[in-house]
Amino acid sequence: MTRIGILTSGGDCPGLNAVIRGAVLKGSEVHGQEFVGFLDGWRGLVEGDAMPLDRSRVRGLSHEGGTILGTSRIGPYQGPNGGAANIARTMERLGVDAVVAIGGEGTAAAAQRLFDEGIRIVGVPKTIDNDLDQTDYTFGFDTAVEIATEAIDRLRTTGNSHKRCMVLEVMGRNAGWIALHSGTAGGAHAILIPEHPESIEQICAWTNSVRERGRAPMVVVAEGFTLPDMAQAHSTKGMDGFDRPRLGGIAELLAPMIQERTGIETRATVLGHIQRGGVPTAFDRVLATRLGMAVTDLVADEQWGHMVALHGTEIVRVGFDEALVDHKSVPAHRYQEMRVIFG
Numbered sequence: 624m625t626r627i628g629i630l631t632s633g634g635d636c637p638g639l640n641a642v643i644r645g646a647v648l649k650g651s652e653v654h655g656q657e658f659v660g661f662l663d664g665w666r667g668l669v670e671g672d673a674m675p676l677d678r679s680r681v682r683g684l685s686h687e688g689g690t691i692l693g694t695s696r697i698g699p700y701q702g703p704n705g706g707a708a709n710i711a712r713t714m715e716r717l718g719v720d721a722v723v724a725i726g727g728e729g730t731a732a733a734a735q736r737l738f739d740e741g742i743r744i745v746g747v748p749k750t751i752d753n754d755l756d757q758t759d760y761t762f763g764f765d766t767a768v769e770i771a772t773e774a775i776d777r778l779r780t781t782g783n784s785h786k787r788c789m790v791l792e793v794m795g796r797n798a799g800w801i802a803l804h805s806g807t808a809g810g811a812h813a814i815l816i817p818e819h820p821e822s823i824e825q826i827c828a829w830t831n832s833v834r835e836r837g838r839a840p841m842v843v844v845a846e847g848f849t850l851p852d853m854a855q856a857h858s859t860k861g862m863d864g865f866d867r868p869r870l871g872g873i874a875e876l877l878a879p880m881i882q883e884r885t886g887i888e889t890r891a892t893v894l895g896h897i898q899r900g901g902v903p904t905a906f907d908r909v910l911a912t913r914l915g916m917a918v919t920d921l922v923a924d925e926q927w928g929h930m931v932a933l934h935g936t937e938i939v940r941v942g943f944d945e946a947l948v949d950h951k952s953v954p955a956h957r958y959q960e961m962r963v964i965f966g
């Protein structure tokens with residue numbers, strides 16, 4: 624019988640528990656696999672800290688946000704027990720034959736390295752940012768877009784009442800997917816994304832034209848957006864566990880600039896982690912469940928070094944190496960498609 628250790632790594636994401644449930648149900652029913660859950664991401668694997676996962680433990684989990692396993696941004700090569708050789712010994716001690724790593728780009732890169740060094744590992748892509756290549760959507764993204772859209776709807780009513788310009792900042796790191804989709808759904812008058820810098824003059828021209836029609840301007844900005852004279856995305860909160868700058872706060876820079884140049888009273892809202900919390904949408908539950916089920920087939924077929932992914936409506940298998948070649952940015956034509964109606 625194959626014993627699988629599951630871990631969730633990186634920022635949490637609505638749908639992680641549905642993946643765990645899908646894997647445990649199909650793996651045990653169809654393939655006769657057994658499961659344990661490593662706690663707090665790679666830390667649990669490195670330190671051999673695991674909990675049993677059986678059918679009863681995953682009951683009713685698909686609608687629960689967060690992850691019952693906990694997560695962290697600690698890498699598998701950190702600390703005295705890190706590295707492939709130590710991890711192989713820990714797996715042997717715990718009787719774990721294979722690892723399922725659920726995570727984003729950092730997790731896939733670490734999993735690829737462990738696979739190159741002989742660890743039997745497969746993966747499930749996750750991120751609210753939707754920026755992983757080789758998969759059309761990641762679960763968690765739809766939920767984040769839904770939450771951001773609701774925030775736009777709410778900001779609009781207060782913005783309209785006061786005739787203010789409202790600037791909403793959403794997450795996404797260096798990808799503008801959450802901003803583009805929520806801004807489109809919420810009918811924003813300008814959507815600002817990292818892939819396509821816009822000048823403050825252009826942003827003010829859009830807000831002025833909205834005001835001239837007697838409307839209250841609604842601007843959605845992705846946290847990674849830069850003005851043309853900014854060398855990098857706004858960051859004042861140091862580095863994260865994967866050595867990347869923590870982003871956030873661009874809305875608070877833009878709001879006074881817009882107010883000063885246009886005379887329109889302007890307010891900034893930074894949506895933050897609200898986008899990652901709470902129950903997943905039905906779309907994310909379905910996607911996460913299917914991915915969790917499919918990853919048990921990868922293990923049964925011993926397709927180490929691969930992850931499951933969504934192509935169109937089908938769940939497929941791709942190598943970690945293929946997924947890591949590129950970053951999935953918003954293409955220029957997707958941005959231009961919406962830009963023509965800004966203002």
Ligand code: F6P
Pocket residue numbers: 634750751752794795796846863869870899
């Ligand atoms: O990658 C997911 C994400 O939510 C990004 O959109 C955001 O920049 C980052 O994680 C926030 O990370 P943390 O939870 O460590 O503050």
